[in-house]
Amino acid sequence: MTKLSKKTMILFYTQMIRIRKMEEKLMEVFANGEIPGFIHVCIGQEATPVAVCSQLNDSDYMANTHRGHGHALAKGIKPDMFMAELFGRSNGPCRGRAGSMHLADMNLGILGANGIVGGGIPIANGAAFASMYKKTDQVTVCFFGEGATDEGTFHEALNIASVMKLPIIFVCENNGWAEFTPQSVHMTIKDVSKRAASYKIPAKTVSNDFFEIYDAAAAFVKRARQGKGPSLLEVQSSRWHGHFVGDAQKYRDKKEIDTAMKSDCIANFKKYLFEKKILNKKINQKILTDIDQEIDAAVEFARTSPLPEASELMEELWA
Amino acid sequence: MKEIRYIWGVKEAIYEEMEKDEQVVFIGEDVGSPGGSFGASKGLLETFGSERIIDTPISEAGIVGMAAGAAACGLRPIVEIMFMDFMTVCMDGIVNQIAKMRYMFGSRYSMPIVIRTPGGGGLNAGPQHSQCLEAWFAHVPGLKVVMPSTPYDVKGLLKSAIRDDNPVIVVENKSLHALKGEIPNDEYVVEIGKADIKKSGTDVTVVATSRMVHESLKASEKLSKQGIEIEVIDLRSISPWDKETVFNSVGKTHHLVIAHEAVKQCGIGAEISAVVAEEIMDELDAPIERVGAPFVPVPFNLEQVYLPDSENVVTAVEKTMERLF
Numbered sequence: 001m002t003k004l005s006k007k008t009m010i011l012f013y014t015q016m017i018r019i020r021k022m023e024e025k026l027m028e029v030f031a032n033g034e035i036p037g038f039i040h041v042c043i044g045q046e047a048t049p050v051a052v053c054s055q056l057n058d059s060d061y062m063a064n065t066h067r068g069h070g071h072a073l074a075k076g077i078k079p080d081m082f083m084a085e086l087f088g089r090s091n092g093p094c095r096g097r098a099g100s101m102h103l104a105d106m107n108l109g110i111l112g113a114n115g116i117v118g119g120g121i122p123i124a125n126g127a128a129f130a131s132m133y134k135k136t137d138q139v140t141v142c143f144f145g146e147g148a149t150d151e152g153t154f155h156e157a158l159n160i161a162s163v164m165k166l167p168i169i170f171v172c173e174n175n176g177w178a179e180f181t182p183q184s185v186h187m188t189i190k191d192v193s194k195r196a197a198s199y200k201i202p203a204k205t206v207s208n209d210f211f212e213i214y215d216a217a218a219a220f221v222k223r224a225r226q227g228k229g230p231s232l233l234e235v236q237s238s239r240w241h242g243h244f245v246g247d248a249q250k251y252r253d254k255k256e257i258d259t260a261m262k263s264d265c266i267a268n269f270k271k272y273l274f275e276k277k278i279l280n281k282k283i284n285q286k287i288l289t290d291i292d293q294e295i296d297a298a299v300e301f302a303r304t305s306p307l308p309e310a311s312e313l314m315e316e317l318w319a
Numbered sequence: 320m321k322e323i324r325y326i327w328g329v330k331e332a333i334y335e336e337m338e339k340d341e342q343v344v345f346i347g348e349d350v351g352s353p354g355g356s357f358g359a360s361k362g363l364l365e366t367f368g369s370e371r372i373i374d375t376p377i378s379e380a381g382i383v384g385m386a387a388g389a390a391a392c393g394l395r396p397i398v399e400i401m402f403m404d405f406m407t408v409c410m411d412g413i414v415n416q417i418a419k420m421r422y423m424f425g426s427r428y429s430m431p432i433v434i435r436t437p438g439g440g441g442l443n444a445g446p447q448h449s450q451c452l453e454a455w456f457a458h459v460p461g462l463k464v465v466m467p468s469t470p471y472d473v474k475g476l477l478k479s480a481i482r483d484d485n486p487v488i489v490v491e492n493k494s495l496h497a498l499k500g501e502i503p504n505d506e507y508v509v510e511i512g513k514a515d516i517k518k519s520g521t522d523v524t525v526v527a528t529s530r531m532v533h534e535s536l537k538a539s540e541k542l543s544k545q546g547i548e549i550e551v552i553d554l555r556s557i558s559p560w561d562k563e564t565v566f567n568s569v570g571k572t573h574h575l576v577i578a579h580e581a582v583k584q585c586g587i588g589a590e591i592s593a594v595v596a597e598e599i600m601d602e603l604d605a606p607i608e609r610v611g612a613p614f615v616p617v618p619f620n621l622e623q624v625y626l627p628d629s630e631n632v633v634t635a636v637e638k639t640m641e642r643l644f
């Protein structure tokens with residue numbers, strides 16, 4: 001296991017807590033009707049975005065999915081900017097035109113969440129190609145769910161990445177569900193990582209444990225940076241909440257959800273930090289309070305940010 | 320008569336046709352035990368089993384291609400593409416294969432495929448979940464395209480579509496799914512290619528599709544108060560479309576407005592305008608007006624500004640009445 005400093009571990013813990021609490025707040029403001037449209041939360045899966053994105057520089061690229069809040073926050077988007085976009089405000093990084101499902105911020109290498117399942121995977125290849133072409137040492141991480149690996153784009157993109165030896169890390173967050181359909185109904189394998197073998201792409205399946213993800217991601221990112229080509233990391237996690245906020249999950253066995261919630265990646269990480277005396281009650285409380293304040297401030301920022309003028313609709317259609 | 324919701328009309332049509340014809344199968348994502356993302360197949364799995372209600376992986380190109388092969392070999396697949404935006408992911412299957420196979424192979428078999436798909440805005444779902452792309456399909460020879468606007472029509476047209484030996488794209492509008500309306504208890508079908516005069520009038524013909532039919536009816540109430548009587552025609556089918564009904568109406572009112580939710584540029588309104596201008600220009604007393612969405616993607620935060628509504632129809636009607644030749 002990689003040796004991490006106390007400070008770093010506290011930072012990772014804080015980042016995971018930020019994602020969790022931010023999404024809990026989002027569920028609240030969404031229920032209030034303050035955010036229109038759809039939102040998809042990644043609660044229970046926070047270890048992956050933090051463990052993976054902590055390997056990246058600001059200049060590295062990241063493409064993700066509809067369930068993308070965690071990735072964007074882990075890649076460094078500021079909570080107030082994040083919230084402003086989700087509230088559809090004009091000062092959001094996408095002028096509020098993208099919202100949750102399409103959140104992007106090119107200044108941070110965030111290529112954009114995607115409303116089309118599998119849509120982001122070839123785009124991520126394009127970013128990897130651009131950095132290879134420009135001979136930079138940037139890498140690209142591409143997040144997607146197991147459901148997306150049933151799309152042709154996944155297979156085409158993996159083959160292209162392999163043939164071109166692109167500096168890309170495909171990260172499949174296998175949370176067991178694609179909308180209202182369990183994995184066993186839509187594929188006959190359990191480990192999605194097996195799919196990489198047919199493209200001669202090295203792959204690994206890990207559990208929803210921060211350190212396992214961290215170590216595997218570190219090795220794959222290093223490989224990509226050294227010009228050794230693509231890899232695929234599969235994290236077997238679990239979705240706690242509905243496909244979108246408001247989905248009551250009537251199709252799911254309550255026991256399965258309870259089991260998922262018991263193997264909480266954040267609680268396990270926290271337990272480890274307590275055991276190692278890296279974290280204590282006092283520090284923990286301070287982290288929680290600070291994050292709460294940060295989130296409240298972000299929500300307040302979004303609420304008081306300007307809504308778009310009707311005249312903005314036709315602006316910037318063409319470059 | 321009984322009152323049902325639009326989405327139940329969809330389900331009833333599928334149910335009745337599957338009961339009648341064993342060759343009919345239903346294919347789509349989350350259509351099995353979840354009953355579909357919009358509830359169109361609730362309970363169908365229990366009745367027809369997983370041999371006929373096929374819940375697939377997220378593989379639109381695979382689904383549509385499979386439907387093509389199955390239809391060529393004697394089945395009558397109904398495909399659900401969850402959002403119309405995702406039709407773009409399987410365009411090869413629809414445009415290059417399904418639309419052409421029968422004709423191209425010398426008409427030795429038929430391609431009885433229905434693709435049902437909900438389009439349109441109203442959910443603030445952003446640029447990739449709100450589009451109206453029907454004109455794309457109306458541009459492809461070999462595809463029929465229908466756009467039912469009521470529970471009655473969706474059931475009747477879907478039944479006709481399932482019985483049709485040609486591929487038919489059935490475009491629903493998400494904002495109509497919850498709409499209630501009356502339908503007969505007895506079996507009925509609605510013929511593809513026939514428009515429906517929703518309200519007769521003498522001053523201006525308004526040809527509308529899908530959600531814009533309801534907006535046009537709202538507009539007609541406002542306009543009536545100003546003494547303007549519009550004739551609202553629900554086109555129902557956009558390929559083929561009912562030229563006769565439109566021409567007869569224009570022959571009476573001498574004014575034409577066409578209203579759809581899709582982007583105005585190259586929308587179906589452009590085709591109707593062109594045909595009217597080509598063939599019965601002399602009947603018109605004023606330029607044709609079109610109502611459609613502006614030429615931009617549907618932004619997450621400005622959907623309400625973006626979507627055309629009854630106000631746009633009122634303005635278009637007023638304009639065509641003022642701009643006499």
Ligand SMILES: Cc1ncc(C[n+]2csc(CCOP(=O)(O)OP(=O)(O)O)c2C)c(N)n1
Pocket residue numbers: 065066067115116117118144145146147148149175177178179239243348377379401405408
């Ligand atoms: C091309 C396309 N097909 C279907 C959908 C509808 N849809 C949205 S999310 C989703 C499930 C995705 O599952 P997965 O990739 O495992 O990601 P998760 O939601 O579990 O994070 C589906 C079917 C879509 N958005 N795009």
